[in-house]
Amino acid sequence: METIGSPLLWTAFAVVVVLALLVDLVLMRHGGPHKVTFKEATWWSLGWVALAMAFNLWLWWYAGQQFGPEAGNRIGMEFLTGYLVEKSLAVDNIFVFLMIFTYFAVPEEQKQRVLVIGIIAAIVLRAILIFAGALLLAKFHWILYVFGAFLLLTGIKMIMAAGQAPDLEKNPLLRWLTGHVPMTRGYHGTDLSILQDGKRLFTPLFIVIVMIGVTDVIFAVDSIPAIFAITDDPFIVLTSNVFAVLGLRAMFFLLQGMADRFHLLPYGLALVLMFIGVKMLLIDVYKIPITLSLAVVAATIGTTIALSLLRPQKA
Numbered sequence: 441m442e443t444i445g446s447p448l449l450w451t452a453f454a455v456v457v458v459l460a461l462l463v464d465l466v467l468m469r470h471g472g473p474h475k476v477t478f479k480e481a482t483w484w485s486l487g488w489v490a491l492a493m494a495f496n497l498w499l500w501w502y503a504g505q506q507f508g509p510e511a512g513n514r515i516g517m518e519f520l521t522g523y524l525v526e527k528s529l530a531v532d533n534i535f536v537f538l539m540i541f542t543y544f545a546v547p548e549e550q551k552q553r554v555l556v557i558g559i560i561a562a563i564v565l566r567a568i569l570i571f572a573g574a575l576l577l578a579k580f581h582w583i584l585y586v587f588g589a590f591l592l593l594t595g596i597k598m599i600m601a602a603g604q605a606p607d608l609e610k611n612p613l614l615r616w617l618t619g620h621v622p623m624t625r626g627y628h629g630t631d632l633s634i635l636q637d638g639k640r641l642f643t644p645l646f647i648v649i650v651m652i653g654v655t656d657v658i659f660a661v662d663s664i665p666a667i668f669a670i671t672d673d674p675f676i677v678l679t680s681n682v683f684a685v686l687g688l689r690a691m692f693f694l695l696q697g698m699a700d701r702f703h704l705l706p707y708g709l710a711l712v713l714m715f716i717g718v719k720m721l722l723i724d725v726y727k728i729p730i731t732l733s734l735a736v737v738a739a740t741i742g743t744t745i746a747l748s749l750l751r752p753q754k755a
Contacts, residue, residue: 444503444515445675453679460491460686465556475548481693488687495683496520514730518671521734522680525670525712528741529663530684532709533655534692540651544644553630554645555689558652562685565657567678569664574674587665588720594662595714598706613654617647662713669716670733703753708744712737
């Protein structure tokens with residue numbers, strides 16, 4: 441599989457991600473368990489976006505120096521488009537996270553810990569899925585058509601299901617966990633399990649972390665094929681994915697009080713998936729320019745957000 445990922449690029453990327461996570465964890469621990477304010481979430485969100493854009497700028501410059509200005513522009517645009525797609529699809533994750541937190545009545549001060557664990561798990565999981573996908577695409581080109589059809593059908597399904605809240609009571613994983621895992625009735629601080637009368641009991645926090653992890657697996661199955669329609673370079677796919685995921689915690693706290701205001705966004709996300717699915721299906725007939733893809737994704741998400749704000753959902 442062809443990639444621009446040199447040892448220098450992979451090392452630089454790994455260093456940036458590890459340092460960013462360490463800073464995030466240190467500051468979170470320094471602040472202690474607390475309710476994240478809208479102002480704090482806004483600054484963190486802007487910081488994660490700024491970090492991603494700084495990496496994009498450096499990648500564009502480096503690729504331009506190594507492979508020429510045309511290649512640098514293409515690589516920079518591929519990263520930016522992939523980042524925007526993954527960031528947009530991450531919003532759907534957040535809506536489901538909100539539902540899970542509400543269902544289990546997770547204390548505000550514990551939400552940060554759950555999300556940090558979820559983000560670290562998501563990075564590891566997505567790295568595995570991305571490299572597996574890249575290897576499959578390198579050997580079997582026809583898998584692109586499978587991905588394309590899957591995304592198109594997923595988009596159609598999302599449109600049909602838009603406006604309908606998923607019923608956690610019917611979730612098979614949750615039903616199995618609550619039926620087979622011995623649980624405490626309430627939370628015990630940050631503990632995932634406790635010993636009670638010589639028996640190991642798991643707290644609801646453990647169930648929440650499992651549900652968050654499984655949710656990310658499900659959404660990764662949608663989002664990773666989507667970015668392979670933008671580029672088949674595993675370095676760009678992974679870096680844009682990881683930078684989008686890094687800001688998930690801050691985005692959650694930014695949107696948790698505003699989710700109802702973006703009631704039309706699921707339609708926009710569905711249209712993006714359908715567009716990318718069609719792009720994949722047409723790959724050998726007509727390759728849609730990356731600039732057009734970026735414009736379509738940005739315009740679709742921006743329009744549905746604007747319409748959601750202009751036409752609030754009726755109570």
